[in-house]
Amino acid sequence: MKYVSVRGQSPPVSFREAVLRGLAPDGSLYVPERIPPLPQSVLTDLKDSSLHSLACEVTAPFIEEISPEDLDQLIHKAWDFPIPLVQLEERIFLLELFHGPTLAFKDVGARFMAQVLSCFLEQEHHELSIIVATSGDTGSAVAHGFFNVPHISVYVLYPSGKISRLQEQQMTILGGNIRAIEVEGTFDDCQRLVKQALADEEIVKPRNLTTANSINLGRLIPQISYYVWGVAKLREQSEVGSKAPSQPGLRRSSAPEQSMVGSGTPSQPSEPGVNPIVVVPSGNFGNLTAGVYAKWMGAPIGRFVAATNLNDVVPEYLRSGVFTPRPSIQTFSNAMDVGNPSNLARLQALYRQSVERMRQDIQGYRVSDEKTLTEIRSTYERTGCILDPHTAVGVHAARAVLAGKPDGPPAIVMATAHPGKFPEVVERALGLKIPLPPPLEHALRQPKKSTPLPNEFDRLKSFLLDAS
Numbered sequence: 001m002k003y004v005s006v007r008g009q010s011p012p013v014s015f016r017e018a019v020l021r022g023l024a025p026d027g028s029l030y031v032p033e034r035i036p037p038l039p040q041s042v043l044t045d046l047k048d049s050s051l052h053s054l055a056c057e058v059t060a061p062f063i064e065e066i067s068p069e070d071l072d073q074l075i076h077k078a079w080d081f082p083i084p085l086v087q088l089e090e091r092i093f094l095l096e097l098f099h100g101p102t103l104a105f106k107d108v109g110a111r112f113m114a115q116v117l118s119c120f121l122e123q124e125h126h127e128l129s130i131i132v133a134t135s136g137d138t139g140s141a142v143a144h145g146f147f148n149v150p151h152i153s154v155y156v157l158y159p160s161g162k163i164s165r166l167q168e169q170q171m172t173i174l175g176g177n178i179r180a181i182e183v184e185g186t187f188d189d190c191q192r193l194v195k196q197a198l199a200d201e202e203i204v205k206p207r208n209l210t211t212a213n214s215i216n217l218g219r220l221i222p223q224i225s226y227y228v229w230g231v232a233k234l235r236e237q238s239e240v241g242s243k244a245p246s247q248p249g250l251r252r253s254s255a256p257e258q259s260m261v262g263s264g265t266p267s268q269p270s271e272p273g274v275n276p277i278v279v280v281p282s283g284n285f286g287n288l289t290a291g292v293y294a295k296w297m298g299a300p301i302g303r304f305v306a307a308t309n310l311n312d313v314v315p316e317y318l319r320s321g322v323f324t325p326r327p328s329i330q331t332f333s334n335a336m337d338v339g340n341p342s343n344l345a346r347l348q349a350l351y352r353q354s355v356e357r358m359r360q361d362i363q364g365y366r367v368s369d370e371k372t373l374t375e376i377r378s379t380y381e382r383t384g385c386i387l388d389p390h391t392a393v394g395v396h397a398a399r400a401v402l403a404g405k406p407d408g409p410p411a412i413v414m415a416t417a418h419p420g421k422f423p424e425v426v427e428r429a430l431g432l433k434i435p436l437p438p439p440l441e442h443a444l445r446q447p448k449k450s451t452p453l454p455n456e457f458d459r460l461k462s463f464l465l466d467a468s
């Protein structure tokens with residue numbers, strides 16, 4: 001499998017090179033040259049496989065440089081947490097992607113990428129430095145994902161005083177191979193310093209410097225797996241539900257009636273009326289892109305709903321056919337405050353720039369902050385389940401698209417964060433303080449270890465060159 005740049009002005013590269021580079025030399029994103037079909041064995045044994053074995057089969061065709069045995073091992077190391085499918089109500093299921101160490105779905109991709117890099121470095125006896133700028137969530141997922149991974153040092157730049165205490169603690173308590181750099185400036189300053197460092201050969205060469213932001217294929221490819229896993233679990237629960245009495249408080253799902261075996265042929269649509277609708281709370285659209293790849297591989301998914309907050313440039317593009325990036329607006333679901341989502345270029349490449357074709361698979365839906373709060377409240381009152389603001393955007397969109405179609409397929413909503421990460425918003429919606437999950441409670445009590453740095457490139461440069 002080769003990877004090509006969406007702009008097409010860089011030579012095709014291997015997975016290893018695409019992961020080490022991040023961005024193609026022509027400045028655009030790497031995409032797989034083709035979408036491989038899911039192995040038939042995956043489709044027939046869908047509901048019997050484990051998350052790890054399924055992920056191994058799904059990702060292996062994309063990653064030829066790592067043997068299936070090594071891949072299996074690294075997936076076990078990366079994902080030492082479950083990804084449960086939980087029934088929220090009759091036709092809405094949550095795929096809980098937030099049981100990793102930083103309690104957001106970014107752990108899934110970041111931890112996989114860390115293990116993949118470590119595997120390459122092991123083979124090559126290399127050392128590598130990773131630098132990222134963060135406004136909060138990415139930094140903590142990358143820091144935890146790469147913590148104690150051999151041969152890798154990580155530098156996380158964050159704007160001093162401009163991220164939540166919880167987010168800061170998650171990045172700064174680790175120490176070891178993780179250096180947190182507290183920049184006197186904004187997130188944009190951090191990003192500019194990172195770009196400057198990555199363009200400076202005097203640092204890149206000796207430090208073997210690269211980045212691990214969310215456009216990296218090493219984070220995107222593994223995310224395909226949990227879409228296949230989600231539909232497998234839905235199938236299993238539907239069957240259990242039809243044999244046994246339903247769980248107390250939860251009603252049985254309406255089971256997809258046809259065989260869940262997909263076509264196996266990329267781009268051939270699966271049964272839209274039968275297969276589940278998948279709702280993805282989206283910001284930079286990496287998560288949704290991974291889901292669409294899963295469908296193109298033949299996973300039995302009906303269609304997608306791209307749920308956004310007020311930063312709705314993609315729903316607007318799907319509606320009007322015109323893409324107009326805008327500066328982002330701050331909302332309660334702040335990890336989705338993106339005004340110019342990078343991964344749209346990957347989707348456009350897949351659908352050959354045809355918005356009509358993209359519309360057949362993806363529908364946009366925008367949810368305001370007010371509706372997000374109402375959704376957290378009404379879901380809690382109805383089910384006792386507390387949603388984080390990002391997942392609430394998804395659940396609201398799911399409810400809207402399912403409304404008035406009582407015989408339609410069920411929806412799976414990607415639950416992207418634990419509500420404990422957003423105590424202020426949840427308290428505002430519910431009027432109650434929720435106890436912090438133990439990992440966050442623990443993080444808050446640890447001493448912070450960070451290096452303050454002025455917003456000056458020369459200071460960053462000497463810091464990077466002196467660091468050992």
Ligand SMILES: *Cc1c(COP(=O)(O)O)cnc(C)c1O
Nearest residue numbers: 282283284285286287335416417
């Ligand atoms: C990053 C993030 C998102 C958005 O994911 P994209 O892949 O950027 O669309 C949604 N929810 C949470 C909690 C996040 O951290």
